[in-house]
Amino acid sequence: DAGVIQSPRHEVTEMGQEVTLRCKPISGHNSLFWYRQTMMRGLELLIYFNNNVPIDDSGMPEDRFSAKMPNASFSTLKIQPSEPRDSAVYFCASSWASGGREQFFGPGTRLTVL
Amino acid sequence: SQQGEEDPQALSIQEGENATMNCSYKTSINNLQWYRQNSGRGLVHLILIRSNEREKHSGRLRVTLDTSKKSSSLLITASRAADTASYFCATGNNDMRFGAGTRLTVKP
Numbered sequence A: 001d002a003g004v005i006q007s008p009r010h011e012v013t014e015m016g017q018e019v020t021l022r023c024k025p026i027s028g029h030n031s032l033f034w035y036r037q038t039m040m041r042g043l044e045l046l047i048y049f050n051n052n053v054p055i056d057d058s059g060m061p062e063d064r065f066s067a068k069m070p071n072a073s074f075s076t077l078k079i080q081p082s083e084p085r086d087s088a089v090y091f092c093a094s095s096w097a098s099g100g101r102e103q104f105f106g107p108g109t110r111l112t113v114l
Numbered sequence B: 001s002q003q004g005e006e007d008p009q010a011l012s013i014q015e016g017e018n019a020t021m022n023c024s025y026k027t028s029i030n031n032l033q034w035y036r037q038n039s040g041r042g043l044v045h046l047i048l049i050r051s052n053e054r055e056k057h058s059g060r061l062r063v064t065l066d067t068s069k070k071s072s073s074l075l076i077t078a079s080r081a082a083d084t085a086s087y088f089c090a091t092g093n094n095d096m097r098f099g100a101g102t103r104l105t106v107k108p
Helices: none
Strands: A005-007 A010-013 A019-024 A031-038 A042-050 A053-056 A065-071 A074-079 A088-095 A109-113 B005-007 B010-014 B019-024 B031-037 B043-050 B055-058 B061-066 B071-076 B085-091 B102-107
Touching: A005 A088, A010 A019, A019 A088, A019 A109, A031 A074, A042 A065, A042 A074, A053 A065, A074 A088, B005 B085, B010 B019, B019 B102, B031 B061, B031 B071, B043 B055, B043 B061, B043 B071, B071 B085
Parallel strands: A010 A109, B010 B102
Antiparallel strands: A005 A019, A019 A074, A031 A042, A031 A088, A042 A053, A065 A074, A088 A109, B005 B019, B019 B071, B031 B043, B031 B085, B055 B061, B061 B071, B085 B102
């Protein structure tokens, strides 16, 4: 099993540009989570999906952030327009079922917004 | 939402020593999980302990849970340099929340 796959691994962009982060969960997992990690705020849950349906997006910081999961094997997190304070490492994780199960994390995307 | 808080924030020990990290949380839980994060990597699940369990072992890891005190501890015995990482506890169900972590440094 390849584990959770995220792309790109690194992204450097200029303020105002659109950024799209991608995630492929582990096959068979039906829950997917997006996190953001910074030194100041630690690891924050942004949004999670169960069976491709967004369940809780209360962690999404602003309307500039949006996430989709068009099918069980793919999810995107989009930031439009990006700002320097969005610079962080963004992790995607997946798990089997929901309810406090073990989550498997991807390697993360390090985003730098200049 | 529930959130674990780890203590201490940082811990530095010599190889071979034991490392103990603590986690406190605020509300009732069904289970509590511990994760490890090596620098520049994603989190890796270590162990899950259910609310009706008091202690659980996995290799050199020992986790305890005291629901009356709303606290958990992670003990790593006979530490190795490779154990150097940040350790997080997490509580919650679907909306699992992580604490700020304990940064463990094991000196060879």
